[in-house]
Amino acid sequence: MNIRHHLDDATLMVYAAGSLSEGMSLLVASHIDRCAHCQQRMRQAEAVGGALLEELAPVALAPDALDQVLALLETNAGSPEMQTPVRVRSQDADIPMPLAQYLNKPLDELDWRTLVPGVRQLDLRLGGPGATRLLRIAPGLSVPHHSHRGNELTLILRGSYSDELGRFQAGDVADLDEQISHQPISDSGEDCICLIATDAPLRFSGLMVRLVQPFIGL
Amino acid sequence: MAAVISLFKQAPPVKEEWSACLAGLGQSRDKSEYGRLFQHFAPRVKAYIIRMGMTPANAEELAQEALLSVWRKAHMFDPAKANASTWIFRLARNLCIDRLRREKIQFYELEAEEPDPDDHHAGEHAVLATRMAESIRTLPEAQAQVLYLSYYEGRSHSEIAQAIGIPLGSVKSRLRLGFEKLKQVWGESS
Secondary structure, three states: OOOOOOHHHHHHHHHHHOOOOOHHHHHHHHHHHHHHHHHHHHHEEEEEEHHHHHOOOOOOOOOOOHHHHHHHHHHHHHHHOOOOOOOOOOOOOOHHHHOOOOOOOOOOOOOOEEEOEEEEEEEEOOOOOOOEEEEEOOOEOOOOOOEEEEEEEEEEEEEEEEEOEEEEOOOOOOEEEEOOEEEOEEOOOOOEEEEEEEOOOEHHHHHHHHHHHHOOOO | OHHHHHHHOOOOHHHHHHHHHHHHHHOOOOOOHHHHHHHHHHHHHHHHHHHHHOOOOHHHHHHHHHHHHHHHHHHHHOOOOOHHHHHHHHHHHHHHHHOOOOOOOOOOOOOOOOOOOOOOOHHHHHHHHHHHHHHHHOHHHHHHHHHHHHHHOOOOOHHHHHHOOOOOHHHHHHHHHHHHHHHHHHOOOO
């Protein structure tokens, strides 16, 4: 996979620190799953965490803490954990492994809801302050011009889009914040399907869109 | 230079020792080795858990659970992929998220048999860890602050922005600048 657009360092760091929401972590894990470049930077960001752990001023445990834990080592509670991370088989080659755990069907068979003609979405309903959804945009169509109050991550799963920042194809991630306003246009022969995670609601520029926004749920 | 060498002889970098100890534990299941690891890491893990927002009583319990997990997973530790501190940091972080937020956050894991271009000898990891610690200590205050708020307190970009009263974009650029400096430890500039 020829990935041209990567995660921002600032995003990778908070991911490694464990401070990203479930939806944004899912998106980051889905990109990293297919991106050797970000895999390496992720290791480095986690090594920062390891170094910081060493820097912390130790806080003493209860005097009998070690004895309590030692007593558990020979019991069931201390038996070695098996190395079997559950790897769900992906239903669709375009669905990265981490996302496959949230979707039980191939992309084309999902329960898409039409927002406006040519634009469909599927909300993953993960909760938290932002939203996590799949968006499916027919060729030639665009999403209304918008900016963001917080961060918006977009991972292309299939097809491609272009906006003010360039062309984004499968595997690419757009890592945007409130300084960026853009209008993506689906620009290949097939639907552009992407995973989008935000940590605050989007902010649309046009009055009409702002009026319908509550109804279409973007 | 001679002074530097003798300094290292007096106080050898401990990180390699802990990685060797953890890797050995996976094979030997030796309780006295485990006790040494416990005495070093448990108080740091507890400090981390308190910073992440747990009460001291809960942090005590969770720190013990984390260290029990170290025993149960030691055989999965691969010193070529990370040093002991980083491995234990990941374990404590995942446990905190699980307990504090009740969310299942996915963290990217390489398959065990998958070759990793980033593999190093345990000795190299020790050198990296020592250089990283030095590098963290020399970060400008503004960059160190966002690093601490993120890693030690689990705060998001916007929470950090709110906490110290700067725009979201500044939080991100401070994190980027800090990471840029720390990455130079691996000998890369961008």
